Amino acid sequence: MITLSNVSKKFGARTVLDDISFTVAPGEVLVLLGTSGSGKTTLLRTINRLLPVDSGRITVKDQDIESMAPELLRRQMGYVLQHHGLFPHYTVAENIGLVPGLLGWDKHRIQQRVHSLLEKIHLSPAEHAALYPAQLSGGQQQRVGLARALAAQPPILLMDEPFGALDPVTRYHVRKELMSLDEIRDKTIVLVTHDVEEAFALGHRICLLHEGRIQQLGRPAELLLRPANDFVQRFFAAQRLSLEWKTIDLKTLWPYLPAAAPDTAAPVMHAQQSSWDALEFLNAHSGTTLNIEEGGARKSVDSAGLINAIKQYKEA
Ligand SMILES: Nc1ncnc2c1ncn2[C@@H]1O[C@H](COP(=O)(O)OP(=O)(O)OP(=O)(O)O)[C@@H](O)[C@H]1O
Numbered sequence: 001m002i003t004l005s006n007v008s009k010k011f012g013a014r015t016v017l018d019d020i021s022f023t024v025a026p027g028e029v030l031v032l033l034g035t036s037g038s039g040k041t042t043l044l045r046t047i048n049r050l051l052p053v054d055s056g057r058i059t060v061k062d063q064d065i066e067s068m069a070p071e072l073l074r075r076q077m078g079y080v081l082q083h084h085g086l087f088p089h090y091t092v093a094e095n096i097g098l099v100p101g102l103l104g105w106d107k108h109r110i111q112q113r114v115h116s117l118l119e120k121i122h123l124s125p126a127e128h129a130a131l132y133p134a135q136l137s138g139g140q141q142q143r144v145g146l147a148r149a150l151a152a153q154p155p156i157l158l159m160d161e162p163f164g165a166l167d168p169v170t171r172y173h174v175r176k177e178l179m180s181l182d183e184i185r186d187k188t189i190v191l192v193t194h195d196v197e198e199a200f201a202l203g204h205r206i207c208l209l210h211e212g213r214i215q216q217l218g219r220p221a222e223l224l225l226r227p228a229n230d231f232v233q234r235f236f237a238a239q240r241l242s243l244e245w246k247t248i249d250l251k252t253l254w255p256y257l258p259a260a261a262p263d264t265a266a267p268v269m270h271a272q273q274s275s276w277d278a279l280e281f282l283n284a285h286s287g288t289t290l291n292i293e294e295g296g297a298r299k300s301v302d303s304a305g306l307i308n309a310i311k312q313y314k315e316a
Pocket residue numbers: 011016034035036037038039040041042043194
């Protein structure tokens with residue numbers, strides 16, 4: 001869907017993107033992660049031609065973006081910003097209906113789309129459509145920012161720290177709710193964050209950048225368990241333990257779970273869930289066991305058995 005080949009960019013004498021190549025598959029969520037100033041936003045902005053590259057090539061659906069009119073390119077890409085980027089003097093409905101209006105949709109169709117999006121993001125058309133952005137909470141503004149990006153149904157979403165302006169609790173809830181919307185599910189998404197937990201929660205793959213260079217690009221578990229270099233290793237060091245538990249699902253642990261007879265009274269968790277989910281459950285219900293179900297088979301495990309299984313998996 002999106003391919004970058006040897007993309008480089010300088011600001012003055014400073015190289016901010018250095019020979020970046022990757023492909024984002026249709027329906028994939030690629031997270032650009034890295035320290036401040038590593039080039040994440042610059043990279044995102046080259047994809048919709050808000051910034052020109054010095055060398056290299058970017059294609060969207062196999063078409064070189066340089067050969068496309070910027071407006072046509074941007075129609076395929078919703079853009080979500082940290083500070084929502086809503087127009088302060090437009091109402092919520094006008095902000096969301098902006099792009100469909102530019103595309104010449106008729107008024108009735110725009111109104112229907114705005115109402116349906118407001119309902120999806122859990123705002124009430126009657127209560128919120130006529131308000132101005134300043135009359136909304138930060139979380140509500142961020143929802144409207146996403147609705148605006150989705151309005152004309154672009155196949156691609158570019159998201160720059162979309163939850164970055166929210167406090168940690170609101171951030172977690174808004175993120176969970178918005179990223180599970182049906183409308184989001186089939187989008188191809190490139191999302192910038194500096195939040196490691198967020199990258200692991202949202203990314204099918206993570207591209208870790210440092211000083212404009214890709215340090216490693218791969219599935220979250222690959223970066224964590226097979227770091228390509230010392231930088232990658234150090235980057236995740238502080239959160240390594242909890243990330244490991246979140247990254248390793250119960251299916252992966254299956255061979256190391258004790259082959260105990262299932263406790264018929266114990267609650268059941270499907271093996272697609274993470275070992276973190278199982279650990280949290282067992283911690284919250286001390287003394288209990290949990291039945292893990294995988295392809296019709298069940299194994300029974302307690303906290304000690306789970307910790308032991310992780311240990312064996314990592315040693316294997
Ligand atoms: N328009 C510009 N002119 C000159 N330098 C710029 C410009 N935009 C960004 N830079 C520089 O390019 C480097 C990369 O910036 P960028 O915003 O892409 O980093 P980032 O990884 O998104 O950082 P952050 O997480 O802090 O937003 C930084 O050193 C920044 O100062």
